[in-house]
Amino acid sequence: MIELDEMDDDLRKIHEASMAVLEQTGMRFHHPKVLEIMRQNRIRIEGQTAFFTREQVIDWVSKAPTHFKMHARNPNYDFVVGGDHVEVCPGSGSSFVCEVDGTKHAALMSDYINFLKLYHQSSYYKVNGGIVVQPTDIGRSTIALMLYATMVFSDKVIITGTGTAKEVEQLMDMLGIVFGGKTSLADKPRCLTIVNTNTPLQFDTNMLETMMVFNKYKQPVVIAAASMAGTTAPMTLAGTIALANAEVLAGIAVAQMINKGTPVIYGSQSTTSDMRTGSIAIGAPEGALAYQYAARLAKSYGLPCRGGGTLTDAKTLSVQAGYESMLTLLASYSAKTNLIFQSSGIIDSYNSMCYEKFIADLEIIGMVKRYIDGVKVDAETLAVDEITKVGIAGQFLTSDHTMKHFRKEPFLPDISLRGAVAGDPSAKLMDNIKTKKDKLLASYCQPEMSPEVQGKLVEYLLECGYDSKLIESLT
Amino acid sequence: MSSFADLAQYVIEGAESQVREQVKSLTAQGVNPLEIINQGLIAGMSVVGTRFKAGDMFVPEVLMSARAMSAGIEIVRPLIAETDMPSFGKVVLGTVKGDLHDIGKNLVGMLLESSGFKVINLGVDISPEQFVQAVKEHNPDIVALSALLTTTMTAMKETIELLQEEGLKDKLKIIVGGAPVSMDFADQIGADGYAPDAGSAADLCKKILCL
Numbered sequence: 001m002i003e004l005d006e007m008d009d010d011l012r013k014i015h016e017a018s019m020a021v022l023e024q025t026g027m028r029f030h031h032p033k034v035l036e037i038m039r040q041n042r043i044r045i046e047g048q049t050a051f052f053t054r055e056q057v058i059d060w061v062s063k064a065p066t067h068f069k070m071h072a073r074n075p076n077y078d079f080v081v082g083g084d085h086v087e088v089c090p091g092s093g094s095s096f097v098c099e100v101d102g103t104k105h106a107a108l109m110s111d112y113i114n115f116l117k118l119y120h121q122s123s124y125y126k127v128n129g130g131i132v133v134q135p136t137d138i139g140r141s142t143i144a145l146m147l148y149a150t151m152v153f154s155d156k157v158i159i160t161g162t163g164t165a166k167e168v169e170q171l172m173d174m175l176g177i178v179f180g181g182k183t184s185l186a187d188k189p190r191c192l193t194i195v196n197t198n199t200p201l202q203f204d205t206n207m208l209e210t211m212m213v214f215n216k217y218k219q220p221v222v223i224a225a226a227s228m229a230g231t232t233a234p235m236t237l238a239g240t241i242a243l244a245n246a247e248v249l250a251g252i253a254v255a256q257m258i259n260k261g262t263p264v265i266y267g268s269q270s271t272t273s274d275m276r277t278g279s280i281a282i283g284a285p286e287g288a289l290a291y292q293y294a295a296r297l298a299k300s301y302g303l304p305c306r307g308g309g310t311l312t313d314a315k316t317l318s319v320q321a322g323y324e325s326m327l328t329l330l331a332s333y334s335a336k337t338n339l340i341f342q343s344s345g346i347i348d349s350y351n352s353m354c355y356e357k358f359i360a361d362l363e364i365i366g367m368v369k370r371y372i373d374g375v376k377v378d379a380e381t382l383a384v385d386e387i388t389k390v391g392i393a394g395q396f397l398t399s400d401h402t403m404k405h406f407r408k409e410p411f412l413p414d415i416s417l418r419g420a421v422a423g424d425p426s427a428k429l430m431d432n433i434k435t436k437k438d439k440l441l442a443s444y445c446q447p448e449m450s451p452e453v454q455g456k457l458v459e460y461l462l463e464c465g466y467d468s469k470l471i472e473s474l475t
Numbered sequence: 476m477s478s479f480a481d482l483a484q485y486v487i488e489g490a491e492s493q494v495r496e497q498v499k500s501l502t503a504q505g506v507n508p509l510e511i512i513n514q515g516l517i518a519g520m521s522v523v524g525t526r527f528k529a530g531d532m533f534v535p536e537v538l539m540s541a542r543a544m545s546a547g548i549e550i551v552r553p554l555i556a557e558t559d560m561p562s563f564g565k566v567v568l569g570t571v572k573g574d575l576h577d578i579g580k581n582l583v584g585m586l587l588e589s590s591g592f593k594v595i596n597l598g599v600d601i602s603p604e605q606f607v608q609a610v611k612e613h614n615p616d617i618v619a620l621s622a623l624l625t626t627t628m629t630a631m632k633e634t635i636e637l638l639q640e641e642g643l644k645d646k647l648k649i650i651v652g653g654a655p656v657s658m659d660f661a662d663q664i665g666a667d668g669y670a671p672d673a674g675s676a677a678d679l680c681k682k683i684l685c686l
Contacts, residue, residue, distance in 0.1 A: 030575070095625045095655045106659055134625040134655075163626070198575045206573065206626065230535070231578050275533040277672055278582050280654075351654055 002062050007300045010238075014297065017242035018249060019054040026051040027201045027250045031208040034254060041257045052250060060253035066302045068220065068263045070127075071188045073178065074155035074447065077126040081189075081220065081265065082304040084336045088343035088365055089127045090119050090159065091309075091353050092194065095134040098352035100430065102316040107133035107353070112146065113474070114441065115345065116153040118358055121440040122344075124365050130159030130193070132345075133353050138470060144170045145466060148457055149474045151178060155447040158191040164206060168213040170464055175219075177456045186218040189263055193219075194306075194341065197247040199227040199270075203254075211251070215258040222306045222339065223251035224267025228280050231273040237286055241293045244270040252303065265339060267306040268294030274313075282311040282349050283324025288331035295335035308332020309342030310361040313349045317356050321347060325357075326364050333368045359433045359440075363415050370411035381409075479514040482547070486519025487526075489539025491546050498547040508551035512561060516547045520589050527674060534582065534673075541589035562593050564616035564684050567609050569597035571620055571634055574627035576653070582673040583619065583652065590677035592617075603630070603637035610643050617680055620666075622653040631656070632664040639665070648683045652676060 007015060026049040029035055035045055041060075044051040067082020079087055096104040097111045115132040119125045129150030138145055143161035150158055151174075160171050171191070176182030179190050193214055195207040214221045225244035227233035233240035245268075252264045271287030273280060281287065291308035298305030309332065310325035332340050344361035345353040375381075386401040396402050415432040417425055461471050482501065485493040494516075501511050523540045526532040532540075552560070566587055570580050577599050584594045595613050597605065610618060618638065622628040631651055638644040650668040651661050661669035668683045670676040 093625060095628075096657065104657065106657065131625070136660075140629050202575055204573070204575050231582075275535060276530050277674065278534040278579065279672065349654070 002058060002301050004058075004300070011293075011296060011300055014238060014242045014245060014293070015300075017239070018246035019057060021201070021243060021246040022052040022057060022250055023054065024051075025201060027197075027203065027247060029203045029208060029254070030205045031203070031212075034203075034208050034212070034258075037257050038254060043257075050250070050254075052253065057249050057253055060256045061249055061301055061303070063256040063260050064252055064264050064303055065261060067304055068189055070157045070192070070220070071190055072126065072155060072157040073151070073449075077156045079126050079157065081263075081338050083338075085338055086333060086336055087126060087339055088124050089192075089306075089339050089341040090115070090125070090130060090132045090343070091345040091358075092159070092341050093131045093134060094346065094351055094353045095136060096348075096352040097133060098315075098347050098354040098357075100317040100354070100356045102348075104348075104352055106136040108137045109135040109145075109149075109474070111135065111353070113149060113153060114355070115353065115358070116150060117444040118355075118437070118440055120154040120156065120447070121444055122362055124362060124369075126156055127159060127192070127339075128154040128156040131161050139467075141167060143167055144174065144461060144464060145470065145474065147171050147174055148461060148471070151457070152449060152454070152475055153446060155449075160191050160193045162193055162195060162206060162210040165209040165213055168210050172213060172217050172219075173460060174457055177460060178453055182217070189218070189220050191219050192222065192265075192339075194222040194224055194267065195251070197223070197225045197244075197251060199225050199232040199247060200243060201247060203247075203251065211255060212258055215255050215262040218259060218262050220263040220265060221255060222265040222267040222341075223248050223255065224306060225270055226268075226280075227270040229270075229272040229286060230275055231278055233270065235275075237272070237289060240270055240272075241268075241290055241297075244268045244290070244294070245297055249301070264303070265306045266294065266298035266301065266303040269307060269309075269342075270294070279313075280349050281313055282309075282346075283313045283320070283328055285327065287311060288328050291328065291332045291337065292335040295332070295337045299336075304338045306339040306341060307337045308335075308340050309346060310344055310357075310364050311342060311350075312347055312357075315348050317347070317354060317360065321357060322360070322364075325361060326368075329361075329364055329368050330371070333372055355437055356430070356433045359415060359436050362436075363413060366414070367411055479510070479518065482511070482515030483519030483522065486516055486540050486544050486547070487522050489536060489543050491539075491543040494543040494547045495550060498550045502551060502554065508554040509559065509561070511551055512548060512555075516544045517561070517591065520544050524590065524677075537589070538582075538585055541585050544589055561591060563591045563681060563686055565593045565595065565613060566617045566619055566680065567595045567597065567606070567613055567615040568619040569601035569606060569609075569621065570599040571622045571627055571630035572600060572602045573630055574622050574624055575599045576621070576623035579623065579653065579673065580619075580621035583621070583670075583676045586673050587619075587677050587680060590681075592677070592680060603634040606634050607637055607641050607643065610638065610641075610647065615647055616684055617648045617650060619676070619680075620649065620651045622651075622656065625655045628653065628655050628660065631666070635665050650676070650679055650683065 225247045227244040229240040270290040294307045311328040312321045312324035314321035345358035347354045482497045648667040651666045670679040
């Protein structure tokens with residue numbers, strides 16, 4: 001439900017600014033079919049530009065569900081998207097893999113599989129797949145092979161890539177094979193994808209094609225803007241947030257015109273540009289603020305939201321990577337952002353994924369989760385009886401109360417160093433990171449998939465013309 | 476009395492109207508237009524370049540300076556034969572097919588212009604055929620390809636392949652840039668150079684043209 005009256009003064013002003021942008025400047029959609037659908041719904045179209053009245057925006061956006069449930073192949077990983085529920089989601093879109101020291105190599109399919117395994121292994125994640133890295137060694141049309149690998153290596157909720165209508169229909173065919181037929185896909189959300197606007201105020205053809213196919217099968221789409229203050233959006237953050245808000249609401253309205261009630265997620269990765277270089281600055285405090293405002297806006301529109309991550313512009317696994325990642329995750333988590341993509345491994349302004357940062361980010365996620373859990377205050381936790389029992393100048397190390405709580409109350413670090421450390425502490429920390437990574441990979445167990453279903457998937461991919469050796473290498 | 480130093484200072488400040496006045500005043504005094512460009516406008520812009528690299532000047536300031544310098548050049552251009560115009564070379568610039576990202580490429584274009592290159596900016600979503608057409612028409616020294624998406628960077632390769640097929644590749648240099656692009660990728664697709672950011676694109680162009 002849209003609660004415009006509940007908005008505070010600042011949110012209200014941002015909303016009004018967004019409405020003015022959509023009324024006066026409009027948004028360009030690079031797709032004749034989408035333009036036609038909008039025209040049929042009495043949206044004013046000039047050329048490729050659509051102008052929305054505020055009533056139209058509100059009316060269409062209010063048709064989107066406030067929350068919905070994602071269904072995984074393994075129901076243990078089902079979860080609700082919406083409300084105050086937060087799920088961390090994988091990194092997305094990097095075409096490089098970065099070493100601790102910043103050395104980069106083009107991401108390969110083997111990296112893609114490694115990250116699938118790592119996300120499968122981490123108990124923080126109920127979601128897997130998508131573009132955990134963009135493999136550069138499997139040809140041009142990659143999303144069907146990536147989806148196949150995702151389903152082979154994980155039974156968590158599925159994320160997919162984006163592409164042309166034909167490519168995305170292939171994804172739906174494959175999901176149909178696994179989940180009881182393509183036509184019944186619309187009954188349950190099975191996979192998520194992210195479509196991005198081209199700030200300022202454009203939507204490209206591929207993104208719209210992906211969105212239309214997802215809408216058709218009622219699979220959830222994150223509609224996200226990644227506006228950059230000072231380059232693709234106004235220098236001032238309020239204007240950047242308002243512009244991103246306008247784009248995302250327009251996208252959501254169009255999704256509802258394509259298929260009323262189709263699940264959508266309000267997304268924003270907007271942040272500032274670095275004005276010394278013109279580059280994006282994803283670990284900036286302005287980003288943290290923009291991710292928070294996006295969540296607040298989405299919630300006031302009654303929409304599930306996506307934003308933030310453990311984001312950094314650092315080029316190496318460094319102190320900068322740590323402080324930026326912590327800030328951005330804490331900001332997005334405390335705003336109760338429902339889906340936090342890019343929540344582990346991302347480094348160098350989205351350009352790279354780093355295995356070691358993936359592990360460090362799991363530690364950040366653990367710390368943030370603990371912080372958000374807050375302090376539980378009741379008779380048991382206040383422990384007045386215990387304080388009385390121990391008395392003045394006593395100690396709590398050996399009390400029963402301590403025994404009962406010491407593994408539950410504090411966050412237990414996996415890699416961080418505490419207490420005295422023998423030898424080189426930096427080397428020890430890195431060693432902890434590498435050991436944890438190796439352990440996660442070594443203990444990975446492939447989830448079961450019926451050989452019959454897998455056989456059908458392989459057959460389908462062969463029919464689509466994918467290379468049999470390549471398919472075989474993905475098991 | 477107008478001076479080159481004042482003119483250079485106005486360029487550094489990005490003061491477009493003062494640059495115009497100063498250039499007009501110098502030409503009225505009969506000063507050689509090439510000297511106005513070299514000792515006033517380019518001298519100012521070279522300070523801007525140094526300060527930009529040092530992180531003391533920010534992108535918007537550099538662009539204001541570039542705009543001011545261009546305004547000055549437009550005034551003296553009619554006074555100089557085209558062949559005498561100082562230029563490091565001609566660059567055809569565009570974002571490849573399927574990609575609508577405009578701003579980074581434009582930034583590169585403006586910084587190249589301010590460094591003394593003539594830039595033909597084709598815009599966004601430029602197909603390999605359109606690049607070939609532009610090369611035939613403008614006969615550039617460099618073709619600069621931009622892409623921001625991992626899904627569109629493959630169009631860079633297709634563009635280079637078509638330039639090769641048309642027998643145009645050996646007559647020019649190709650440079651590539653954009654967030655997902657790397658030196659390795661540039662090598663892989665047969666580009667002659669890669670710059671990680673707009674600031675270093677001009678240096679790259681000078682380097683590959685052996686200037």
